[in-house]
Amino acid sequence: MKVLVPVKRVVDYNVKVRVKADQTGVDLANVKMAMNPFCEIAVEEAVRMKEKGGATEIVAVSIGPDKAQETLRSALAMGADRAILIQTDENVEPLAVAKLLAKVVEAEQPGLVILGKQAIDDDSNQTGQMLAALLGWPQATFASKVEGSEGKFSVTREVDGGLQTLALDGPAVVTTDLRLNEPRYASLPNIMKAKKKPLDVKKPDELGVDVSPRLQVLKVTEPPKRQAGVKVADVTELVSKLKNESGVL
């Protein structure tokens, strides 16, 4: 079974972003970038499937600027076999990403697409579901356990209140939640090997997809800041403040 793993290059999760003074966006100049954490989990899951014999080939795909090649090389170093970059400097919204990925799926015919549940930059949580809809495939989002291969999958999902298990007739789309696995660190020999693995570059036009945005960004602002309050000396003072000052008890 071939597995397709879409990955996104985003601001490193430890970075606290700053909103630009002109309210056009956040300042990304000289900010550390990395693979989206949920995408790393997706790559790891695909690599484990291959190690167990369930997957035969792993294709990583990213949509973004030239620099996203670094993100694809990280996926290759973790164990993906080859990579595709759909190169664009535009800000591509999830709907357009899903349309581009659907074209890649058409060409590659994977048995499973596994990807992160959300990217930690725009926090949209849409791409996997949209891709599944465009392909007419079943989906299992927010996965904490994935079993099976080649046409039959059993996926445990994190839902409000607990866990839910679904059986899917593949091909299928699965999106990863935090506790699916702990991604490995790529070893130095694997990082070196990754440099020689094939990486194709395509343009959105070649795939016949219009990526113009549907949402017009009017402004990006800083959220209201919460002021630090006071330190209390002991529990008696705390209870008194909660009861008499803020009235929440």
Add this chain to the structure above:
Amino acid sequence: MAILLIAEHDNAHLKDGTAKVLTAAKAIGGDIDILVAGEGVAAVAEAASKLGGVRKVLVADGAGLKNHIAEALEALIVPLAASYDTIIFAADTTGKNAAPRIAAKLDVMQISEIVSVEAPDTFTRPIYAGNALMTVKSTDAKRVVTVRLASFQASLEGGSAPVEVVDGSAAAPKTTFVGQELSKSDRPELVGAKRIVSGGRAMGSSENFVIIEKLADRIGAAVGASRAAVDAGYAPNDYQVGQTGKIVAPELYVAIGISGAIQHLAGMKDSKVIVAINKDEEAPIFQVADYGLVGDLFKVVPELIGALDAAGV
């Protein structure tokens, strides 16, 4: 202008979130219809019909809709969408799961987790774990929107909307519901709770987490946890509060042994009053807390329960 609001329920009860999504729908403006999709949902439909300001309640009752599988909801809602300009969901697990499928089928770019309505086609939503707010105007013919429940007050009852039956035969032929394990608890649900007590990595073990539960039960609060506590196995997954867990805004949030990573703050910083108990006085959680108490939680929390008793709270 007409809006289709997808009700949040467990087939037996209408959840509070629906009344909050209704508030967002009213801010958009227009005729609002509520869709109740499930199996054996007569009581849910009746509850929905009592919400004020609703034109009608559509009921799709069928076995294929019982578990709210996204593929079945897509099959049901996409044809209905022809009569509406806006399709609106709660940003809960059902809405997050199903809404993008419907948006893609309608060729609409969804607007996720709105925190305010600026105009019928313009919304504000958090990005980067809530470190920035983005205001976007949709240029699509229709809008598909999910609503962050913590940002909207519930609409009041006081209506008597007519209930209309629609075809409930939608199904998901390639997806089978195998089962679910839901946490059983008499405590309030985390999302929507008025009080929440959360524990972090400093709890040290799942046995120690009982301390959190005791305090929560003493003040009638829901129990939450930081990602660190969940990852360490001290608390179940569905307790997680944060960027990728639950987003909450209770009247009182008590963070115990939680350092305050930005991903956690993203999930609770809109709480009315935040209390932090931590032995590290430099912990970032104190920068957002209204009341901070520096001390060993294993000593402070039992003392706090005692102080509540003494104060007659």
